[in-house]
Amino acid sequence: MKRITIKVPQTENQKWEVTFGKGVRRRNDASTVFLAIQRHLSPRATNEKIAVKVKYGDGTTNETLSSQDVRYLLYATSCFLEDYLSPKVMLRVEREYQKAG
Numbered sequence: 001m002k003r004i005t006i007k008v009p010q011t012e013n014q015k016w017e018v019t020f021g022k023g024v025r026r027r028n029d030a031s032t033v034f035l036a037i038q039r040h041l042s043p044r045a046t047n048e049k050i051a052v053k054v055k056y057g058d059g060t061t062n063e064t065l066s067s068q069d070v071r072y073l074l075y076a077t078s079c080f081l082e083d084y085l086s087p088k089v090m091l092r093v094e095r096e097y098q099k100a101g
Contacts, residue, residue, distance in 0.1 A: 001049045001066045004040070006033060006077075008084070010057035030084030034093075037077060041070045054080040071097060 007017040008030075015026040016033045020040055027033045037052070049066035052073055056062075064076040078085060078093040085093075 001051060004037060004050065004052045006037075006052070006054045006081070008054065008056045030081045031086050031089045034074075034078065034081060034085060034089060038074055041073060052077045052080075 002021055005017075005019040007019075009016055015028060016030060018025045018027065018033050018036055025036060027036060041050070047068070049068055050073060051064050051066040053061060053063040054077070062080045064073055067073055075093060075097045078090060082090065
């Protein structure tokens with residue numbers, strides 16, 4: 001099983017961190033983090049399960065069940081990051097998830 005890890009910054013000056021197995025990518029806001037994950041997952045017809053883990057600044061974490069369903073992983077990630085994502089991104093994610101139904 002592979003894991004995508006997102007680290008939410010504790011202060012405004014820190015950047016968001018995303019890890020796809022190895023190597024950390026830093027982004028300025030949650031929307032660009034989500035789009036990076038979407039680009040990473042979308043072209044994959046994955047044969048192995050992937051989980052998304054979000055580490056918040058206060059020490060709490062949320063983690064998805066490991067899955068091969070890209071839509072589930074993206075929707076769950078958007079729910080975890082709901083307070084940080086722009087309304088435009090949230091609306092687009094909800095529409096895509098409902099359309100796939």
